[in-house]
Amino acid sequence: MIQKNEINEWYVSIFDDFERNLNGESKSPIHQLRKKAINDFSQLNFPTNKDEEWRFTNISPLLKHKFNLAINAPYVDKEEVDRFRFNGMQCSFMVFVNGFFSEELSNINSIKDKITIKSISTAIKENNIQIQKHFNKYVDSSAQIFTALSTAYIMDGAFIYVPENIIIEEPIHILFLSSSKEDKILSHPRNLVITEKNSQLLIIEHYAGLDNSTYFTNAVTEISVGENAVVHHTKIQEESKSSFHIARMETVQGRNSCFTSNMISLGGEITRNDFNTRFNSTGGESELNGLFLIDNSQLFDAHTLIDHASPNCNSHELYRGILDGKSRGVFNGKVIVRRDAQKTNAFQENNNIILSDEALVDTKPQLEIFADDVKCSHGATVGQLDNEALFYLKSRGIGEEKSRDILIHAFASDVVRRIKIDKIKDHIENILTEKFNN
Amino acid sequence: MLLEIKDLHASIEGKEILKGINLSVNEGEIHAIMGPNGSGKSTLAQVLAGREEYKVTKGEVFFKGKNLLDLAPEDRAREGIFLAFQYPVEIPGVSNTNMLKTAVNEIRKYRGEEEYDAMEFLQMIKSKMKLVELEQALLSRAVNEGYSGGEKKRNEIFQMAVLEPKLAILDETDSGLDIDALRIVANGVNMLKSPDNATIVVTHYQRLLNYIVPDFVHVLYKGRIVKSGGKELALELEEKGYDFIKDDSGVFV
Ligand SMILES: Nc1ncnc2c1ncn2[C@@H]1O[C@H](COP(=O)(O)OP(=O)(O)OP(=O)(O)O)[C@@H](O)[C@H]1O
Ligand SMILES: [Mg+2]
Numbered sequence: 001m002i003q004k005n006e007i008n009e010w011y012v013s014i015f016d017d018f019e020r021n022l023n024g025e026s027k028s029p030i031h032q033l034r035k036k037a038i039n040d041f042s043q044l045n046f047p048t049n050k051d052e053e054w055r056f057t058n059i060s061p062l063l064k065h066k067f068n069l070a071i072n073a074p075y076v077d078k079e080e081v082d083r084f085r086f087n088g089m090q091c092s093f094m095v096f097v098n099g100f101f102s103e104e105l106s107n108i109n110s111i112k113d114k115i116t117i118k119s120i121s122t123a124i125k126e127n128n129i130q131i132q133k134h135f136n137k138y139v140d141s142s143a144q145i146f147t148a149l150s151t152a153y154i155m156d157g158a159f160i161y162v163p164e165n166i167i168i169e170e171p172i173h174i175l176f177l178s179s180s181k182e183d184k185i186l187s188h189p190r191n192l193v194i195t196e197k198n199s200q201l202l203i204i205e206h207y208a209g210l211d212n213s214t215y216f217t218n219a220v221t222e223i224s225v226g227e228n229a230v231v232h233h234t235k236i237q238e239e240s241k242s243s244f245h246i247a248r249m250e251t252v253q254g255r256n257s258c259f260t261s262n263m264i265s266l267g268g269e270i271t272r273n274d275f276n277t278r279f280n281s282t283g284g285e286s287e288l289n290g291l292f293l294i295d296n297s298q299l300f301d302a303h304t305l306i307d308h309a310s311p312n313c314n315s316h317e318l319y320r321g322i323l324d325g326k327s328r329g330v331f332n333g334k335v336i337v338r339r340d341a342q343k344t345n346a347f348q349e350n351n352n353i354i355l356s357d358e359a360l361v362d363t364k365p366q367l368e369i370f371a372d373d374v375k376c377s378h379g380a381t382v383g384q385l386d387n388e389a390l391f392y393l394k395s396r397g398i399g400e401e402k403s404r405d406i407l408i409h410a411f412a413s414d415v416v417r418r419i420k421i422d423k424i425k426d427h428i429e430n431i432l433t434e435k436f437n438n
Numbered sequence: 439m440l441l442e443i444k445d446l447h448a449s450i451e452g453k454e455i456l457k458g459i460n461l462s463v464n465e466g467e468i469h470a471i472m473g474p475n476g477s478g479k480s481t482l483a484q485v486l487a488g489r490e491e492y493k494v495t496k497g498e499v500f501f502k503g504k505n506l507l508d509l510a511p512e513d514r515a516r517e518g519i520f521l522a523f524q525y526p527v528e529i530p531g532v533s534n535t536n537m538l539k540t541a542v543n544e545i546r547k548y549r550g551e552e553e554y555d556a557m558e559f560l561q562m563i564k565s566k567m568k569l570v571e572l573e574q575a576l577l578s579r580a581v582n583e584g585y586s587g588g589e590k591k592r593n594e595i596f597q598m599a600v601l602e603p604k605l606a607i608l609d610e611t612d613s614g615l616d617i618d619a620l621r622i623v624a625n626g627v628n629m630l631k632s633p634d635n636a637t638i639v640v641t642h643y644q645r646l647l648n649y650i651v652p653d654f655v656h657v658l659y660k661g662r663i664v665k666s667g668g669k670e671l672a673l674e675l676e677e678k679g680y681d682f683i684k685d686d687s688g689v690f691v
Contacts, residue, residue, distance in 0.1 A: 387491075392527040392581075395487050396541040396597065397515035397548070406540065410531025410580075 005045075007063045011149060012042045018069055018153060030124045030131075030154070037141045037151035044145040056330045056362040057301040062244045062270055067186035067216045069153060073097035074181055076210065081105050084175055084208045084238075089423035091171045091204075092117065094158050098178055098215075099187030101156050111168055116161035120190055123159040130161050130194050138222045138250040146246045150188045150220040157190035157221075162199040164226075171202040171421055178217055178243065179210035191221040195229040197254075202232045202420065209240030214269075219247040225257040227281070232420045233261040235273075238431070241298065243268035248276075253313075255281035262419045263290035264428050266435075267298040267327075277315075278307035279341075290319040291415040291428075293435060294327040294359075301330035306348075308341040311371075315345070320415050321352040322408060323359035331363040335378070339370040348378040353385060353411055405436045439500075440465050440636050441486075441605055446497035448485045454495070455481045457661035463605065466633040470647055470672060471640045473658035474680050479640045480524050482658070483609045487521040488514050501605070515541075516548035518604030522594035522611045524640075529581040534593065537581050538563065538600055545601065566599040570626045588619040595626040602630070607638045612646040624649030644676040657683055 015038045025031055046063055047054035076097050085093070094117070095105035101119035108117050116123075116130070123131050141151040158174045176189050195201050207217060217239070225231045231251075239245060245268045253259055259277060277286050292300045306315045321329040331350045352361040365378040385407050393403035409432055416428050441463040448456040455478045463469055473479055485492050486499065488511030499506040501517060509517065529537070542562075543553040554562065567574070570592050582590050591611050598606050608627070612620055627637060627650050639650055647655075647669060655671040656663045657680070665671065665683050674682070 386527075386529075388527045389529045391487075391489055391511060392523065392529065393532075393537065393541075394511040395515055395521050395523075396537065396601065397512055397545040398537070398541050399512050399544060400510065402540065402544065403512075406532055406537070407529070410529065413531050 007066070008042065008046065010066045012038060014069060015152065021071075025125070028124075028127070033136060034152050034154060037148045040142045041145060041148035041152055044143075044148060046145060053303065053332070056328070057270070057272060057299060059270060059272075062216065065184055065214065065216070068183040069155075070098035070100065070185045070187055073100035073102065074179055076102070076105065076177060078105065080210065081175070081177070084177070084206065086173070086421075086423040086427050089171065089173070089421065091173045094119075094172070094174045096156060096174075096176045096189060098185050099155050099176075099189060110170065111172070114166050115163065115168060116159070117172070118159055120157040120159040120192060121155060124154075128159070131159070131192070134194055134222065134224055135192055136222075138224070138252055139220060139248060144248065146218055147220055147248055150190055150218050153188045154190050155188055157192070159191070160193045160201070160203070162195040162201050162229075164196040165198045166196075167200040168202070169200070171204055173204045173206060175206045175208065176217065176219070177208055177210050178215045178239065180213035180215040184214050184216070186216040186218065189217065189219040191219075193221070193223045193231070194226075195224065195231055196226040198228050199226060200230040203234070204421075204424065205233065205235045207235075207237045207239055207245065209238070209243055212240045212242060214242040215240065216244040217246070219245070221247070221249040223249065223251040223259070225251065225253045225259045227254040228256045229254065230258045231260075233259070234419055234421070234424060235261065235263040235265075236424070236428075237263075237265040237267070237271065239266070239268045241268060241296070245271040247272070248274040251277040253277060253279050253281070253284040253286060256283035258285040260287040260418070260420070261289070262415065263302070264416070264419075265290070265292040265300060266431070267292060267294040267300045269297075270299045272301040272303070274303045274305075276305040276307065279310045279313040282310045282312045284310070284313040286313070286315040287418070288315070288317045288319075289415050289418050291321075291412055292329065293322045293412075293432075294324070294329060296325040296327060298325075298327045299330075300327070302332070303330075304333045306335045306346065308335065308337040308344045308346060311340060311342045311344065313341065313344055315347070317348040318415060318418070319350045320411065321350075321361055322355065322412065323352065323361060324355040326356070326358040328359070329361040331361070331380070332366070333364075333378070334366040334368065335376065337367075337369040337371050337374050337376065341371045342373040344371060344374040344376065346374070346376040350380040351411070352382045353408070354382065355385065405433070408432070408436050439463070440502060442500040444498045446482075446485070446499060447495045448481060448492045449495055450481070450492050455492070455661055456485065458497070459661075459663060461656065461663060463636050463638065465636055467654065468631070468637045468639065468650060468652045470652040470655045471638060471658055472642065472655060472672065472675060477658045478661045479658050480609055483521055483524075483607045483638075483640060486514075486607060487511060487519060512544070513548070515601070516545050520598050520601055520603030520606045522591075522598060522606065522608040524609040524613070526582045526590040526594055528583045530583050532581050533578055534581050535563075535577045538597060542600060563600055566596060569599050569629055570596045571622050572596050587614045588616065591615060591623060592619065595623050599626055599630060604635050605638070606630075606635070607640070609640045610642065611639070612641055612643060620646065621649060644672040647672050659683060
């Protein structure tokens with residue numbers, strides 16, 4: 001058994017090699033950030049169940065592995081990538097393999113003239129002004145150990161900058177493929193999305209495994225939604241069941257902005273999502289929805305924080321879990337309504353269905369309200385499939401399996417139908433049918 | 439004979455509810471089952487439909503000559519049993535149309551018939567909707583969710599009309615209906631009546647039996663059928679209450 005601090009030291013020790021491979025970049029401001037982050041990382045401890053935010057999520061299986069940074073991407077052909085596209089969906093497409101951007105597999109030509117879209121490593125090398133302004137500004141590398149790790153080893157990811165008044169109607173599909181062939185690979189997808197005033201953007205953050213290998217994805221996404229801008233975000237996780245996935249998304253919202261995020265996950269061995277959004281100005285709308293389907297000994301942990309730091313904002317949150325086998329789910333949804341955030345509307349709900357005797361969910365909705373003129377509600381349920389409903393369907397001639405499938409679909413569809421893109425909805429529906437129809 | 443129940447005993451949570459039911463139903467017949475609250479009418483209906491929570495402890499049930507108790511609930515429906523629930527279940531997120539389309543096609547598949555495509559299905563249900571004066575809007579809504587009491591009951595009859603069962607068991611489909619809705623429900627049942635199928639109506643009120651005229655009336659009391667007769671029995675019950683049965687049969691008091 002590997003000791004905890006040994007793992008910490010391991011990730012510090014591989015930094016020298018990483019640095020050597022950066023040729024030329026080591027004097028750049030970003031590299032100073034990396035160096036600070038690895039220093040921060042070495043001061044931080046991996047969380048244990050004693051940490052309140054990790055009470056139900058034991059990451060020791062993750063800490064049993066010494067993951068290596070990918071040196072280069074394995075070859076993936078176009079047909080293989082097509083498996084992960086949404087059937088016939090018109091979109092711009094960015095592909096990353098083990099964290100490396102693949103120009104050949106990507107296609108961003110149709111929007112290149114209207115917005116800035118490129119691999120973040122290129123943007124960093126060019127010392128892009130937006131990188132200077134926004135990068136690493138919405139996360140805290142000095143306090144969050146996985147973010148520190150991400151910042152220390154920042155390699156690649158999507159960088160998207162949408163100028164004022166630009167509406168991009170075609171979705172941008174960002175696909176992160178992973179596979180461990182010999183070494184167990186660790187990648188650090190790092191995305192930065194900036195949208196200026198009156199702009200609009202649809203992005204899909206899609207994490208997928210090329211095989212069933214053991215790898216570790218440590219993703220960080222920062223999103224700034226400008227004044228009166230609209231961002232629809234979808235995250236899909238269909239990774240190897242032996243993979244580890246730790247992700248943080250931090251969103252800041254400007255005046256009258258609208259941000260929606262729909263997260264659909266089939267889990268890995270351990271998945272932890274921290275999704276946070278903050279209203280920096282008045283009049284904002286935010287929707288955070290999620291659906292996870294897990295089985296066997298998978299663990300899925302959804303932590304969300306909606307920070308009503310400004311008045312007159314609405315937030316709506318619906319997270320649902322479907323758990324089978326011995327899987328474990330965690331939902332921890334915090335809504336903070338700060339003292340000045342009058343006229344806040346906040347709705348939060350978490351529902352879980354347990355399909356087996358051994359699966360377990362810990363749900364913890366939290367409301368912290370410091371303003372007095374607000375409308376907030378929250379609720380959580382954990383239950384089995386409704387036996388009465390099941391019998392009703394069967395009494396109409398519908399078989400046991402199909403009846404269960406219908407009820408699970410119905411439960412999931414409250415989340416799925418909120419996804420803005422039909423082709424993605426279809427994709428999710430297919431996943432559901434495949435998963436529950438035999 | 440379509441249905442033959444022999445000395446049926448059933449219990450729930452260790453409590454015996456049905457204590458030896460005997461009943462025979464032939465094609466073309468309408469049977470009414472009456473009886474005080476808690477006497478076991480719904481239990482009988484649910485046991486026939488295959489509700490697993492009820493344990494059959496003794497007795498036999500044959501449907502079209504097959505051992506009904508061996509069949510899963512879905513197979514009973516596919517063989518032609520339909521239960522209109524006393525309390526229809528709300529199923530959020532499942533549209534009435536989708537449920538019915540799945541049901542119809544599962545039944546057709548079971549019978550070795552070709553499945554309906556979307557067009558054929560819609561055409562088929564259109565005529566059935568007229569039969570029970572069901573609004574189009576109700577079809578696309580989630581099953582029974584937010585329906586009024588009357589809508590739920592009409593929806594049960596609509597489903598019956600679509601599934602065309604051999605044996606329909608209507609568990610208090612008339613309860614809580616105003617006279618218009620009652621007529622609609624009764625009308626639906628009468629229109630579907632044929633020499634090949636049969637209906638069991640569970641009711642508290644002889645009023646329904648003015649519209650659906652039964653061939654036989656049975657009184658269920660404390661888990662047994664204590665009296666059977668023609669349609670005049672219902673009138674007698676209405677007039678004298680169940681006490682007259684008790685006097686009549688003494689032992690059941
Ligand atoms: N799920 C259950 N658990 C425990 N007891 C039950 C259950 N279902 C029914 N019972 C009991 O079984 C008995 C018969 O109930 P049943 O619903 O069959 O009566 P009923 O004749 O349909 O009455 P009503 O006219 O009120 O509908 C009652 O005493 C009832 O309390
Ligand atoms: Mg009853």
